[in-house]
Amino acid sequence: MEKKPFVTLGQVQEMVKEYPTPFHLYDEKGIRENARKVNQAFAWNKGFKEYFAVKATPNPYLMQILKEEGVGVDCSSYTELYLSDQVGFHGQDIMFSSNVTPAEDFKLASDLDAIINFDDITHLKFYEKIAPFHETMCCRYNPGGDFAIHNQIMYTPKDAKYGMTKEQMKDAFRYMKEKGVKHFGIHAFLASNTITEEYYPKLAKILFELAVEMKNELGVHMAFVNLSGGVGVPYRPEDKPNDIMAIGEGVRKAYEEILVPEGMDDLAIYTEMGRFMLAPYGCLVTQAIHEKHIWKEYIGVDACAANLMRPAIYGAYHHITVLGKEDAPCDHMYDVTGGLCENCDKFAIDRMLPQIEIGDYLVIHDTGAHGFSMGYNYNGKLRSAEILLREDGSTQMIRRAETKEDYFATLDLSAFEK
């Protein structure tokens, strides 16, 4: 599928008068339409709720938009819980799916009455010293072995640090039942960035069967199954986009097959998508500031891996559009690089693009999730602004760019004053 930016050269030329590049730009319209589609795909399930994985894009303005679309939040740390509370997410609209959890994080999750998802059986006793069990609690499952779809291994749970074995899940549920917990949930995350409509249905089947086993063996009330994240987006033009309606339908079939005959048709489906909710509705806008001709052709841009880490750490593909040259032939091969003193700081390697001139604006696609949020300050690079493109076409700065004062805020430089 052809990848088109949601912004034009003309719009960016207006924006840069107010906000210098680089910046992350988000598309409110796209975010809302997609969130509505997700809710529609699972509308057959009465208790359905998507809990947006805050770590993907922890910006309160974007979280507010999702909130207005009926989405909750999935947090994994103290600061994500704090931010969610500030934005107005309360109680059961917050899922707390953490691992290696510090005591103060559990305490805040409990104080906010979030749904706590235990990553390990040893966390139960750790948690009990800090806070009481709530009426509804959840445990994260690790089935071990390999996770495959059509004999293709997608993930190896046996090597993953997350979750509990089945026996541990049962012990945990038994223990919490004794302590008065009334409703239980199970959660698992078995593959990341899947571009197949079979991932959720296959995971759902595993978790539904486990839910039946738990109910029958332990006599507990299974309140929900949390399918977590992992639904992918088409980063590459040749990737086939996931049809969320087909995914919802696949999960419904497994539900009808496994849960309904057991009388478990009050069980709610939860999801914790990050990437699918936001990645395509964000982009990194950057300007070509240098060109270099040595053994290869380089275009140097004003963004770097500190603004978008995925290409550097995973070799991840992010599509690039040169604004204003959407229809020009891609007859030049470039490495598009940032300025970090690391050779992996390349947004594209051997990429065929239209001829790029200094001053051209480049859109790096699909940075709406796991983009800004993975940023860092290596080489003294400062984090960029985040800008929201509103549905009416106006723009709003939803996070200002860092300044050198932010960078030095944790140092007392006065001790070095001359």
Ligand SMILES: *Cc1c(COP(=O)(O)O)cnc(C)c1O
């Ligand atoms: C990262 C994460 C998610 C979101 O994953 P995506 O691939 O962005 O959908 C959901 N749940 C948990 C527990 C996670 O760690």
